[in-house]
Amino acid sequence: MSNNIHNNHESSLVNAAIHILSTTRTNSVETIYAESPVTIVIDRVEWEKWFLDEQTRTFCTFYNRTGGNARVKNTIFIEKFGSHAQPHTALPNPAHTSEQQDNNGLLHAGTKRGRKSTVNFNEVWYCHRAGVPRQSIRNPGQTLLPCNCAAKVVFRCEENNPLKMYIEYHWQHTGHTVGSSNDIQYTPAGRKARHLIESMVNQQMTWSSINHAIRVDRVELMRIRNSNYTKIPAIKKISYQTVYYAMRKEIKRRSQLDHVLSASLEKWGTKIESEGGHYHYNNNMDHIQEGMFAFGFITEFQKEVILEDQTTVVCMDSTHGTCVDGDGHRCFLYTLVVRSLVTGKGCPVAWMLTNSETHYPIVSWLEWVRDTLEFSPSQVMIDNSDTEIKALRDVFGDELVILICHWHIIRAWKKNIIKKVSPISRAIRTDIVRAKRAAALDILFRMMSAKIENDFDNAYHDLNQYCVRNSSWDCSSLLLYFDTDLLNTNAYTESWHRTLKETYLANIHSQRVDGLVYILYELVVVDFMNYHCDIHSNLRRRVLNRAEKNRQRLALDLSDAIDFDAEMMIVEQHVGSITVASFTQGDINYI
Known part of the structure; x- marks a missing residue:
C-alpha cells in the first residue's frame, strides 16, 4: 500500500513538472527588481526552491563556482547546522570549542588564544554564459557559449543565524537576452527539466515513454507558429541527450555497489547468490594477461530453463561494445541461449563478462557452468570463431558436436x-x-x-x-x-544480442561492467520471467517454429481432408501412457 502511495505521489509530481515546463515559454523576462544587485533574505529551507524557480523563470542555468576552501567550510557548516532541507541551530559542544578549559577555568597547554573562529556557509553561482567569448575551432563562424555575462548569485548563511539565507542576486545579464528565442539555443535544459527527467527515469521509464509524455500537442505547436517562433515552451529543451545522461546517472547509482569494480562485482555475486542464483568471478589470471577477469552468473529462473532439456541445441555467442572495465578498456559479453520449451522463444540462460578476447575466460566460465549445473550439452552452435571452438573442446571434449552458423x-x-x-x-x-x-x-x-x-x-x-x-x-x-561438417543458423543468439543493444542499452555502451550486470539481472531476466509467466497463465500463446507449424498444419489438413478417426491411430493404451502411430510414417510410433 505504501509503495502505491509513493508511486502515485511521484506520478503527481511528474505531471505537475510537465505542466510547468509546458506552460513556461520563451519571452522577454519580466524585471521584478529595481536595482542590481539586490539582497534577498529567506528561510534556508526555501532557498533551493527559490533558486530553481528563478532559473526556470529566466530560462537561465547557473553553475556552482565556489572555491575549494569555501566548499570545505560549507561541509562543516552542514554537519553542524543540518542540511538545507532540515536546518537547525547547533547546541554548544565542549569537545569542539577552540579553548579547552579544566574544571577550574584554566587553559590547557597547546590551546589557542584569541577570537573564536566562525563557520559560515558561502556559495557563488555564475550564469551559464559567463566567461571569455571565443570562436569555435571546428566551425569558425559559430560563437560558443561564453559571452562575458556578469550575472551571478551569492548565497551566505551565518552561524549566528543558521536558519536564514542571505542572497546577493546580480540579476542583470550582459551579452545576451535571457528568455529570448535566440538565447534558447545556447541554454541547456534547466534544472527543473533535469529533475523531471531524473524522476521519470527513476520510475523505469525509457526514452520512448518519456518522449511520448513530453510531446508537445497540436495546440502548443500552433501557438509557437503564431508567435513567429518566439514563444518556445521550456519542455522543448529536453532532448535525447538529456534523457541519456539521466539514464547513465541512474544506472551508475543503482549498479555501482562499490567504487572499486572488483569489490562491486563481488557484492553483485553475493546478491545474486542470496536470491537463489549462482555466480563465478575469476580475477586470478594476471599470469596470462594483466587485469584479465571473467564474471559470470546464472539466476534461479535461468537454471530452470537450461535444465529443461539438455538435448536441445545450445547457442553461444559474444558481443562487444556493451561496457568497459575499471580502466576503460572494452569488454565482451558471452551468452548461452536455448529455446525454451515453455515459450518457444530463445532465452538467455547464462552470461559472462570479460575484458579479454582469448579463450581462457571462456574456459573458466564454461567449466563453472558444467560443474555447477552438471551441464553437458550434446550440441553447441557458435559463430565461425576459433577461440570459441577451442574453449568448447577444452571443456566438453571431442564428443561435443559443434555447429557453425550458416x-x-x-x-x-x-x-x-x-x-x-x-x-x-x-x-x-x-x-x-x-x-x-x-x-x-x-x-x-x-x-x-x-x-x-x-x-x-x-x-x-x-x-x-x-x-x-x-x-x-x-x-x-x-x-x-x-x-566442419555441420552447419546451421545462430539466429536465437543474434536476435538476443540485437534486442539487448536496441531495447535495453540504446546508446549507453560505455557504462562500467557492473552497470551491464544490473541491466541483465534487474531488467532483462525479469522481462523473460514475465513472458514465461504469461505463457503459463494462458495470457500469451507459445511461439511455434517452422517445423512445429508444419506438423500442426499437417495434422489439421488430415482431419479436415477426410473423415479421419484419431482413435484408429492408437496402437495401445496403458495407465499413464499411450502409444500412437505416426501420421506420415507407418513404421514409427510415439509414446
Missing part, C-alpha cells in the same frame, strides 16, 4: 572467395571475375545444402575439379578451408 559461414566464404579466387591479370573484365567467384560460391552452397553424404561428396568433388580447372586463378587454397 550466416557467418556464408560471410566468411564470400570473404575468402574474393581473397583466394584472384585473376591472373588486372586486364580481365570485372564480369568474368564475378562469374568465376559466383561459380565457386554456388558449389559451396551445394555442399552446405547437401542432405545426404553422397550429395556432399559430389559437391566436394566438383569443388576439386573447379580448383584444378582454375589453378591459374590461385584458388587451390580454397580446398583447405573446410574442416
